[in-house]
Amino acid sequence: MSAPLNDFSRLCIHTITTKPWNVEEAISHYAAAGVKGITVWRQALEGRSSRAVQKTIADHGLTTVSLCRGGFFPGTTAEARQDAIDDNRRCIDQAVELGAPLIVLVCGAVPGMPLTEARGQIQDGLAAVLPHAAAARIKLAIEPLHPMYASSRSAVNTVAQARALCHALPSPWLGIALDVYHVWWDESLEEEIKACGREKTLFAFHLCDWRTPTLDLLNDRGLMGEGCIPLRQIRGWVEQAGFSGFNEVEIFSERLWASDQAQFLEAIKTAYLHHC
Amino acid sequence: MSAPLNDFSRLCIHTITTKPWNVEEAISHYAAAGVKGITVWRQALEGRSSRAVQKTIADHGLTTVSLCRGGFFPGTTAEARQDAIDDNRRCIDQAVELGAPLIVLVCGAVPGMPLTEARGQIQDGLAAVLPHAAAARIKLAIEPLHPMYASSRSAVNTVAQARALCHALPSPWLGIALDVYHVWWDESLEEEIKACGREKTLFAFHLCDWRTPTLDLLNDRGLMGEGCIPLRQIRGWVEQAGFSGFNEVEIFSERLWASDQAQFLEAIKTAYLHHC
Numbered sequence: 001m002s003a004p005l006n007d008f009s010r011l012c013i014h015t016i017t018t019k020p021w022n023v024e025e026a027i028s029h030y031a032a033a034g035v036k037g038i039t040v041w042r043q044a045l046e047g048r049s050s051r052a053v054q055k056t057i058a059d060h061g062l063t064t065v066s067l068c069r070g071g072f073f074p075g076t077t078a079e080a081r082q083d084a085i086d087d088n089r090r091c092i093d094q095a096v097e098l099g100a101p102l103i104v105l106v107c108g109a110v111p112g113m114p115l116t117e118a119r120g121q122i123q124d125g126l127a128a129v130l131p132h133a134a135a136a137r138i139k140l141a142i143e144p145l146h147p148m149y150a151s152s153r154s155a156v157n158t159v160a161q162a163r164a165l166c167h168a169l170p171s172p173w174l175g176i177a178l179d180v181y182h183v184w185w186d187e188s189l190e191e192e193i194k195a196c197g198r199e200k201t202l203f204a205f206h207l208c209d210w211r212t213p214t215l216d217l218l219n220d221r222g223l224m225g226e227g228c229i230p231l232r233q234i235r236g237w238v239e240q241a242g243f244s245g246f247n248e249v250e251i252f253s254e255r256l257w258a259s260d261q262a263q264f265l266e267a268i269k270t271a272y273l274h275h276c
Numbered sequence: 277m278s279a280p281l282n283d284f285s286r287l288c289i290h291t292i293t294t295k296p297w298n299v300e301e302a303i304s305h306y307a308a309a310g311v312k313g314i315t316v317w318r319q320a321l322e323g324r325s326s327r328a329v330q331k332t333i334a335d336h337g338l339t340t341v342s343l344c345r346g347g348f349f350p351g352t353t354a355e356a357r358q359d360a361i362d363d364n365r366r367c368i369d370q371a372v373e374l375g376a377p378l379i380v381l382v383c384g385a386v387p388g389m390p391l392t393e394a395r396g397q398i399q400d401g402l403a404a405v406l407p408h409a410a411a412a413r414i415k416l417a418i419e420p421l422h423p424m425y426a427s428s429r430s431a432v433n434t435v436a437q438a439r440a441l442c443h444a445l446p447s448p449w450l451g452i453a454l455d456v457y458h459v460w461w462d463e464s465l466e467e468e469i470k471a472c473g474r475e476k477t478l479f480a481f482h483l484c485d486w487r488t489p490t491l492d493l494l495n496d497r498g499l500m501g502e503g504c505i506p507l508r509q510i511r512g513w514v515e516q517a518g519f520s521g522f523n524e525v526e527i528f529s530e531r532l533w534a535s536d537q538a539q540f541l542e543a544i545k546t547a548y549l550h551h552c
Contacts, residue, residue, distance in 0.1 A: 111488035112504045115461065148424045150461035151488045151504040157461055185391065185426035185433055212387035212427045217490055228388045228427040 002236040004273065005247070011272055012037025012065045012246035014206075015044040018261045023053055031060035033265050037246040039066045040098060042091065050097035058099070065246045066177075066204060067091065067100040070140070072108035073125025074118040074155065081121060084108070088129040095138045102139040102203055104177045109155045118155035126169055134173045141177035141203040142166070148217055149182075159183055159192035166201045175203035178238065179250065181210060181221060184229040190237050197241025205238050207231060207276055208251045219252045223267060225275035235276060247276060278512040280549065281523070287548055288313025288341045288522035290482075291320040294537045299329055307336035309541050313522040315342045316374060318367065326373035334375070341522045342453075342480060343367065343376040346416070348384035349401025350394040350431065357397060360384070364405040371414045378415040378479055380453045385431045394431035402445055410449045417453035417479040418442070424493055435459055435468035442477045454514065455482035455526065457497060460505040466513050473517025481514050483507060483552055484527045495528045499543060501551035511552060523552060 005011075013035055015026045023044040030038055038057060045053060057064050070091040075081040088103075095103050107122045109115075126140070133140050142162040145154035156162055162176045176196055183189055196202040209227030214220050224231055235247065249268055256264055281287075289311055291302045299320040306314055314333060321329060333340050346367040351357040364379075371379050383398045385391075402416070409416050418438040421430035432438055438452045452472055459465055472478040485503030490496050500507055511523065525544055532540055 114506060115463065119463075146424065147422065147461040148490070148493075151486055158463075161463060185423040187391065187395075187434075187437060210427055214424070214493055217424075217493065230390060 001233055002239055004232070005276055006273065008034045008269065008272070009036055010246050011035050011269070012039055012248040013268065014039040014041065014068060014248060014250040016041045016068070017249055017251045017268070018265065019257050020261050023048070024056060027056050027060050027062060029262065029265055031062055033269060035062070037063045037065040037248070039068050039104075039248055039250070040064065040100065041068045042094070045094065045098070050094050054097060054099040063246075064098055064100045065248060066102040066104050066141070067095040067098055068104045069106050070103045071105035071154070074108045074110050074113060074121040076110060076113070081125065085125055085128045088125070089132045092129065092133050092136050092138050096136050100138070102141055103133075104204065105140055105142050106145060107142060107154045107156045109149070109151055109153055111151045115150060115155045119161070122156060123165055123168055126165060126174065130169060130171050130174060134171060139173050139175060139203055141175050143177040143179055144182055146182040158186060159189065159196065163192065163195060163199065163201065166199065175201035177204035177206060178202060179206035179208075180229050180231060180234050181206070181208050184210060184234065189234070193237045193241050197243070202238065202241055202243045204245065204248060205235070205243055206248045206250045208249065216254070219254045221251045221253050223251060223256065224249070224271040231276045247272070277509055278515055280508070281552055282549065284310045284545065284548070285312055286522050287311050287545070288315055288524040289544065290315040290317065290344060290524060290526040292317045292344070293525055293527045293544070294541065295533050296537050299324065300332060303332050303336050303338060305538065305541055307338055309545060311338070313339045313341040313524070315344050315380075315524055315526070316340065316376065317344045318370070321370065321374070326370050330373060330375040339522075340374055340376045341524060342378040342380050342417070343371040343374055344380045345382050345419075346379045347381035347430070350384045350386050350389060350397040352386060352389070357401065361401055361404045364401070365408045368405065368409050368412050368414050372412050376414075378417055379409075380480065381416055381418050382421060383418060383430045383432045385425070385427055385429055387427045391426060391431045395437070398432060399441055399444055402441060402450065406445060406447050406450060410447060415449050415451060415479055417451050419453040419455055420458055422458040434462060435465065435472065439468065439471060439475065439477065442475065451477035451479035453480035453482060454478060455484075456505050456507060456510050457482070457484050457486060460486060460510065465510070469513045469517050473519070478514065478517055478519045480524060481511070481519055481521065482524045482526045484525065492530070495530045497527045497529050499527060499532065500525070500547040507552045523548070
């Protein structure tokens, strides 16, 4: 168990967490609140120059932690799979412009496609984009998603599966984004995190909480402390595995998006110190 | 991959699947439709004599496949855990009266209780009730539940975890109920089913489907064929592992409960032949 966090030097917030704010509002509010890192979601960049957003982030003294998200490799046609590869290459270029060292990958799934096939297509897609990522010096982080998303968002549902992809495609530019929401239930989590540490693939760490009951599969995540995830224990495992990067708060919640976002930002800071 | 099913000799339906019907209506409709097995949910027995229900089932030529459900062992106090043990013993007595050879166990969880602790309490609870089950000659079947229920319904979330409990408490009266909804995403599923076959712990097999999107964590299961689960493939693995019992249709769905239940019963039969 790690000691409580006592400052915000490693606090990063995902723009999606405060979705009602556009990216300029998010940057401004985060900086004013003393938050040090920002992970930008691609939709927040729509209609904007990534370079201009990068400059705004830098002008506010923030660090761009990652660009969220690439992936979605499986497709039912060769054309769809090539489109995904092309889009991931554009995403890598966008990360360069944004000054983001890392892209989070939600690897994708197609309802009804056998999971073994989807997993194979994911590996093929990763293999196709890795050279572009390496040339651009952008890290790609496979995010294992909760098994409840296996048919819709990612056929990679455990840290073990993400590690197997890293073994199959060894590269210093391929690793894992660990989100507590997706993996907290896994009895092998501590061992898997240790293995990621040994293999130097633990690239990112995402925080939120699991509410009981969870009212929606997608958009009912909890603020840290509102749920049952042993956040401090998992952070301890992550840090013992050598991770010293940002703790990224990534919360999708209709309930919290409907609240006053400035107050919510303060609540995030409080929860970060008390529960993480 | 098994051959398609071509009759209803192994079709069993859970009373919860047609929740709008009381147990007498369910028995009568299932028998008239040529369904051969029935799994009775405990709430369907409320205010009734289990022996009388057993007689009605037998009079209609149906086989009682199981009583659903026991379990829910973890509790925050010793008293709560003892209450659960007592209730499971009553459930065993009720199974005897009902002529049900097996009880399905949803093992339980307490939001915020560490999963390792919940899993330990589950093992203790099973150990406490197994002698009563053995004396009554009632099988107990641990149902691994989908990880999305880890905080609320069961801290046993994979077949591997259920098998570990069977290893810890070796008894011919303790085994596993395999529900496709909970385990279809697991990349080790085929191997785990084989292991259950070797270990002679595959006690029950439950069918439904996973819809995309799933709109509710509890009550949005699909009729077979409405979703993405490779039902026939999994049935093949189960049968290769030596299972020759009933194929039990267990669907919780507000949408389907709101439909005409007689038509739904016909749809179950059609789906059973076409998709399972």
